[in-house]
Amino acid sequence: MEEVKGLWLCPNFLSGRRQSLILLAMEADKWFPNPSINQAMRFGLHHLPSWALSLAHSIRRAAPSAFPAHLLLREPLFDQMIANVYQPREGICAHVDLLRFDDGIAILSLESSCVMHFTPLSHSDAVPSVPVLLAPGSLILMWGEARYQWKHEINRTTPAFQTWKGHQLTQSKRTSITLRKLSSSSS
Numbered sequence: 001m002e003e004v005k006g007l008w009l010c011p012n013f014l015s016g017r018r019q020s021l022i023l024l025a026m027e028a029d030k031w032f033p034n035p036s037i038n039q040a041m042r043f044g045l046h047h048l049p050s051w052a053l054s055l056a057h058s059i060r061r062a063a064p065s066a067f068p069a070h071l072l073l074r075e076p077l078f079d080q081m082i083a084n085v086y087q088p089r090e091g092i093c094a095h096v097d098l099l100r101f102d103d104g105i106a107i108l109s110l111e112s113s114c115v116m117h118f119t120p121l122s123h124s125d126a127v128p129s130v131p132v133l134l135a136p137g138s139l140i141l142m143w144g145e146a147r148y149q150w151k152h153e154i155n156r157t158t159p160a161f162q163t164w165k166g167h168q169l170t171q172s173k174r175t176s177i178t179l180r181k182l183s184s185s186s187s
């Protein structure tokens with residue numbers, strides 16, 4: 001994205017069918033048996049579900065314009081996955097992802113649309129945040145500045161944060177899949 005260097009958004013990355021297949025697979029494997037369980041983590045390439053491997057393949061194929069070569073060509077591209085489920089009004093506070101994760105992070109959005117806001121790490125009070133609409137099936141990739149110099153957040157309690165082109169987004173359950181690679185120093 002022009003405003004945030006190193007941030008790449010693909011609004012229709014996965015077809016409706018592939019989105020459904022991922023949601024069905026998570027359901028079949030009972031990752032979220034009740035609303036109190038809202039996160040599933042997998043560490044290590046061999047512990048990733050097959051749909052996450054195929055998602056990583058699709059990202060590698062699609063990413064030449066989005067990731068620099070040294071990230072695109074690393075093996076594996078990702079070896080860690082977190083699936084998060086957010087109920088209406090639930091989001092995530094502004095943060096930079098932990099440094100134990102390498103550069104080059106992918107987030108796939110499923111179900112409810114939301115707006116993610118990016119704010120620069122320094123002088124974040126002085127400039128307006130950059131809103132990014134995460135519709136179902138959309139993918140964002142973050143590397144370099146977007147990954148290290150900008151915070152990202154999803155605020156679903158303050159209505160102003162969840163408006164897009166003048167319209168309030170309807171909130172429902174949202175699921176996200178984050179793919180990362182552990183830093184070699186910590187693996």
Ligand SMILES: O=C(O)CCC(=O)C(=O)O
Pocket residue numbers: 082084092097107152176177178
């Ligand atoms: O759920 C999302 O879309 C964002 C998750 C995230 O930023 C994180 O887990 O670090």
Ligand SMILES: [Fe+2]
Pocket residue numbers: 095096097152
């Ligand atoms: Fe994050």
